[in-house]
């Protein structure tokens with residue numbers, strides 16, 4: 001560590017100590033608010049908006065010191081869209097006032113967020129969205145249908161991509177908004193999924209009026225803003241470093257240790273194969289962190305979600321096979337809307353089924369392979385017949 | 397602990413890469429299969445002029461006092477060039493065994509590149525498992541015995557034996573395994589080169605019939621450490637090899653056109669290369685970690701080596717197989733270098749323990765026993 005770095009480290013530790021001394025860790029919301037005000041929510045965010053304007057690598061020290069003191073943490077399982085996607089997008093594209101309005105309650109969990117991107121006609125091809133937003137004086141009137149919207153029933157706010165100009169090619173006519181989920185005209189209907197429960201919903205937007213203050217970025221700049229969101233989403237899903245043998249593999253390893261009677265010779269090799277791949281993947285994330293810290297961000301980030309989805313699916317499939325009769329049982333088919341999504345929670349059947357979503361949500365694995373092939377490996381782009389045609393003239 | 401490359405490591409890489417570009421282009425390497433080639437000059441330059449033979453030897457014994465991390469970078473370049481040099485067999489396997497057994501007589505000459513050694517074990521030997529002795533030191537013990545009339549026994553498929561001046565031999569002694577050295581020109585020693593799948597890492601069968609030898613020290617730990625270091629560092633060779641295959645294939649699919657388009661514009665090909673790229677990235681992290689734990693004498697080294705071998709062996713083979721397939725007919729020719737990489741990758745997969753062996757071993761190490 002250089003002496004500058006030592007100063008930063010010491011300064012952060014002092015801030016953490018002061019925070020802990022002045023605020024009760026037992027009062028979660030108040031503590032998180034105080035943490036935000038102390039600039040320790042996201043150290044790389046601007047001062048006054050939950051951060052200190054430091055490089056992101058310093059976040060780790062803060063997390064470690066607070067975790068050691070038993071401080072509450074804003075659980076990403078409760079507000080994944082808010083913490084993983086909306087916050088970095090607002091930090092990058094929001095005005096001062098927007099940051100002031102949205103970031104703090106997002107951080108404390110007072111306001112939960114959802115993502116109104118996908119539509120029946122626009123999934124992988126997000127730029128094809130048909131939901132229209134039309135300017136009306138100082139506000140916008142939004143009409144359209146969104147789908148697969150996780151957590152919409154709980155969300156107070158949403159990030160929304162809508163079409164503001166149908167006369168230009170699809171990427172150019174989009175604008176990015178924050179949507180008030182309590183506004184009149186927003187209707188949320190649960191969609192039951194293969195696990196039995198309903199994490200996601202369809203959302204109908206009928207003459208929803210949003211003040212222009214809710215526009216994030218310039219009119220027509222929506223694609224750029226959305227791309228930033230999606231990059232954050234992919235890192236959030238697959239990129240976080242972890243300790244050895246955690247997550248899905250820990251469940252299987254534990255079943256293997258606890259149930260010698262389940263062990264089949266051929267299964268052992270498969271178990272170790274999965275263990276090895278998880279460990280190689282973990283080391284890759286450690287290395288990625290080190291590259292970022294050294295100011296040489298590697299393109300591997302975009303691949304981590306791809307690797308994560310593949311591993312989660314193989315491991316959870318293997319776990320069912322390993323468990324024999326227990327693998328044939330299921331814990332709960334009741335239709336309900338979960339407060340909390342833990343993909344490594346519940347029983348093996350749930351884990352297996354939920355993992356199927358990992359290669360679809362946040363960009364399918366096929367789309368991620370396209371992204372890697374084109375942006376990282378420099379291979380020729382897909383043939384796109386619709387790139388230069390005005391959106392309104394596209395064949396449907 | 398860093399999984400990145402230091403400046404010194406990159407500097408070392410550059411000089412090794414330049415030497416190989418100059419002295420062993422693919423065409424020259426292919427000659428290894430026609431029996432006529434002599435690569436001893438290349439090895440002398442690498443070992444002596446660039447001084448890589450002594451990387452892991454302490455300065456007090458005439459070495460560079462560097463570490464397994466630097467040796468791993470040299471191996472990446474060796475893999476990238478499929479270079480036919482006995483670096484792994486002499487500067488890693490034999491050298492580690494001698495260091496562990498307490499040798500001081502031979503190491504200075506090995507470090508300077510003046511002499512070359514080989515550890516007399518089959519190339520397929522993996523680091524020992526805790527299970528039944530199907531491989532590892534316990535098995536080698538049976539191969540060569542020491543009696544009044546000298547060494548007797550036979551060791552097959554020894555890497556680097558034909559290029560060596562000295563053989564480092566694990567021998568069954570009265571109190572367990574011991575390490576002995578045998579001069580290449582000793583009476584009663586026969587070294588018979590074999591035709592190998594991969595001729596860029598030549599193999600030979602070695603026969604001892606009343607061969608004189610000199611005792612170095614106890615052998616059990618020495619051989620186990622050598623095989624561990626060898627397995628850990630072989631992963632870096634596999635990474636270098638895989639990266640060459642990926643880069644070469646990428647360049648080809650961008651250039652080759654069929655049906656009026658670059659073949660790299662077809663999604664079937666793009667997706668395969670995206671997956672391969674991901675694998676090569678993960679292999680890099682696993683191999684760097686294995687080298688780093690060996691360098692630091694970290695207690696995690698056994699697990700790290702097993703993970704790296706189990707993972708990188710298969711990635712290298714996958715990369716080489718994709719390289720052949722995506723080159724079409726050209727990939728099947730003797731003229732194109734892809735086959736050199738395929739043969740080396742396939743042989744490397746068996747070298748120092750198959751991925752199956754390492755997974756089995758890892759099961760013991762992380763408390764996930766097979767039964």
Ligand SMILES: Cc1cc2nc3c(=O)[nH]c(=O)nc-3n(C[C@H](O)[C@H](O)[C@H](O)COP(=O)(O)OP(=O)(O)OC[C@H]3O[C@@H](n4cnc5c(N)ncnc54)[C@H](O)[C@@H]3O)c2cc1C
Nearest residue numbers: 115116117118123124148149150357360361362363364366
């Ligand atoms: C559990 C879950 C939660 C979700 N939560 C949200 C949310 O909160 N908010 C939100 O906006 N969306 C959400 N989604 C939606 C998700 O982003 C989309 O499902 C996804 O982008 C795919 O779109 P699609 O369903 O229309 O499938 P399509 O795009 O129609 O894809 C169908 C198949 O075709 C493949 N395909 C498509 N285009 C190509 C191509 N160019 N090359 C090769 N293959 C291609 C796809 O990979 C896929 O296999 C969620 C999805 C799931 C499963």
